[in-house]
Amino acid sequence: MNKRVYLDNAATTYVSSEVLAEMLPCFNAIYGNSNSLHSYGREASAIVDRARDRVAHAINAAKSNEIYFTSGGTEADNWAIKGIAHAYSNKGKHIITSAIEHHAVLDACHQLEEEGYEVTYIPVDKTGLVDLTELLRAIRKDTTLISIMAVNNEVGTIQNIKAIAKIAHDYGIIFHTDAVQAIGAIKLDVQDMEIDALTLSAHKIYGPKGVGCLYLKNGIRIENLISGGNQERGKRGGTVDVPAVAGFGKAVEIAVRDMTINQQKLRSERDYLLKNIQEKIDYVTVNGHPHQKINGILNISFDMVDNESLLMLLDMEGVAVSIGSACTSNSAEPSHVLKAMKLDDDIVKSSIRISFGKNTSRSDLDYVVEVLEKAVSQLRSISAVTKAGRK
Amino acid sequence: MYSKEILERFKSPKFAGGLRGANGTGKSSDDKCGDIIKIYILVDEDGVIDSAKFKAYGGVSTIVACDVACEMLIGMSLEEALGLTSHDILEHIENDIPQNRYYSAVIVEEAINNAVEDYYKRKEREEKKALKEM
Numbered sequence: 001m002n003k004r005v006y007l008d009n010a011a012t013t014y015v016s017s018e019v020l021a022e023m024l025p026c027f028n029a030i031y032g033n034s035n036s037l038h039s040y041g042r043e044a045s046a047i048v049d050r051a052r053d054r055v056a057h058a059i060n061a062a063k064s065n066e067i068y069f070t071s072g073g074t075e076a077d078n079w080a081i082k083g084i085a086h087a088y089s090n091k092g093k094h095i096i097t098s099a100i101e102h103h104a105v106l107d108a109c110h111q112l113e114e115e116g117y118e119v120t121y122i123p124v125d126k127t128g129l130v131d132l133t134e135l136l137r138a139i140r141k142d143t144t145l146i147s148i149m150a151v152n153n154e155v156g157t158i159q160n161i162k163a164i165a166k167i168a169h170d171y172g173i174i175f176h177t178d179a180v181q182a183i184g185a186i187k188l189d190v191q192d193m194e195i196d197a198l199t200l201s202a203h204k205i206y207g208p209k210g211v212g213c214l215y216l217k218n219g220i221r222i223e224n225l226i227s228g229g230n231q232e233r234g235k236r237g238g239t240v241d242v243p244a245v246a247g248f249g250k251a252v253e254i255a256v257r258d259m260t261i262n263q264q265k266l267r268s269e270r271d272y273l274l275k276n277i278q279e280k281i282d283y284v285t286v287n288g289h290p291h292q293k294i295n296g297i298l299n300i301s302f303d304m305v306d307n308e309s310l311l312m313l314l315d316m317e318g319v320a321v322s323i324g325s326a327c328t329s330n331s332a333e334p335s336h337v338l339k340a341m342k343l344d345d346d347i348v349k350s351s352i353r354i355s356f357g358k359n360t361s362r363s364d365l366d367y368v369v370e371v372l373e374k375a376v377s378q379l380r381s382i383s384a385v386t387k388a389g390r391k
Numbered sequence: 392m393y394s395k396e397i398l399e400r401f402k403s404p405k406f407a408g409g410l411r412g413a414n415g416t417g418k419s420s421d422d423k424c425g426d427i428i429k430i431y432i433l434v435d436e437d438g439v440i441d442s443a444k445f446k447a448y449g450g451v452s453t454i455v456a457c458d459v460a461c462e463m464l465i466g467m468s469l470e471e472a473l474g475l476t477s478h479d480i481l482e483h484i485e486n487d488i489p490q491n492r493y494y495s496a497v498i499v500e501e502a503i504n505n506a507v508e509d510y511y512k513r514k515e516r517e518e519k520k521a522l523k524e525m
Binding site: 304305306308309312313316333334345346348349381382383384385 | 393398401402404407408418423424425426427428429445446447448449450451453454
């Protein structure tokens with residue numbers, strides 16, 4: 001195996017050189033604790049403040065102090081769901097989310113159910129869009145929080161976030177969105193979209209792993225998830241990881257700055273690969289919304305082919321894609337997202353997610369098609385499933 | 392997750408594909424994962440499995456479990472084949488695949504039993520047909 005092509009950028013990305021350059025001085029030059037009073041601390045604190053300003057600016061938060069740094073998207077999702085639910089438990093104990101959320105949201109909701117909260121999981125249609133009629137129907141007097149992801153991580157479908165936020169506010173309900181896959185892919189404006197709480201992560205946008213944030217509109221109450229210090233305005237204990245936060249701030253700034261050009265490139269990569277796949281391989285189905293989806297994700301099914309076997313054959317030729325979400329791909333169970341979209345079992349079992357990156361070249365994509373064609377053909381030749389009329 | 396040896400066997404299974412002249416075919420599936428497999432056997436006149444092959448719509452562990460089982464089946468009597476359990480198959484691969492893939496060996500055991508049963512049914516039909524023609 002010589003050539004390697006990474007097409008799993010929705011799972012994680014490399015750290016870009018611009019981001020790395022921003023981080024490096026924070027390891028051994030500006031290494032103070034950002035909470036210390038002395039000059040070392042103040043220097044570090046200035047770095048953290050700048051990162052906070054960058055993130056706030058990128059999503060048009062009214063104030064920088066509405067950004068709380070966390071250890072990543074999972075922590076921010078957990079904090080938003082549990083923290084807001086607990087803070088408003090006097091008002092009610094009912095939460096609404098969708099069936100296709102990331103496990104960070106779903107598992108947090110399951111934990112709340114164990115505590116006696118009730119959670120309604122709104123279904124989605126075959127394209128992955130949340131059913132707004134069902135959402136309206138699910139709202140109760142004791143509903144305190146609606147959490148719907150902005151962009152789905154497996155199929156890339158973009159939800160109607162502004163409309164959902166409006167529905168929530170019409171009924172006096174707080175609205176949170178997991179925007180980990182959305183930042184840099186679609187315009188996020190928390191004020192215009194009336195978002196109360198929003199989750200971001202660095203490592204999907206060429207930033208470091210282990211850092212993200214929760215945007216929380218001033219005035220929204222939240223119970224602490226992590227205690228142990230007065231960092232992050234007393235809401236999130238723990239010494240701030242200054243290099244990671246610096247990298248996160250830069251990554252968010254670049255993602256928004258370069259959004260138009262990046263999206264054009266991703267779209268061109270996706271369309272080129274899909275066209276070539278469809279020309280060379282029969283019986284393929286594209287999953288997700290036909291138009292209302294981000295450019296960086298292509299979820300595609302190859303009939304009569306098991307997706308894990310396909311992933312491994314591609315991997316052996318140096319091509320990295322994924323099945324389901326990376327967090328559950330060591331489980332033998334099919335993707336909860338595709339199941340929730342009520343796709344046929346065969347479509348679910350044969351689907352892979354190809355997620356494009358800034359550095360993917362045309363020759364990389366040509367190689368992927370060549371390897372894919374070979375792997376699909378090999379697996380179909382030994383498949384126990386046949387299709388009458390197969391070419 | 393999977394060992395190097397398992398992946399090599401997965402990439403180039405020795406017994407994948409259909410079997411010309413097979414006189415026993417067994418199918419089985421796993422409802423949760425949707426894996427579907429077929430085991431083909433060619434039994435000689437002495438009741439010994441002369442050849443075995445498989446087709447699989449499943450993951451790495453299922454393809455490898457089928458391949459390992461086919462290798463084990465060759466040279467076995469039908470009684471021995473019926474005695475082959477998922478544990479016997481797992482002995483060869485359990486340290487090289489994740490625990491949540493052990494179901495693969497279970498469906499292979501089922502497919503083998505179904506193949507042997509199919510062989511007996513075919514034989515019975517042939518014997519009845521032969522009696523009628525006498």
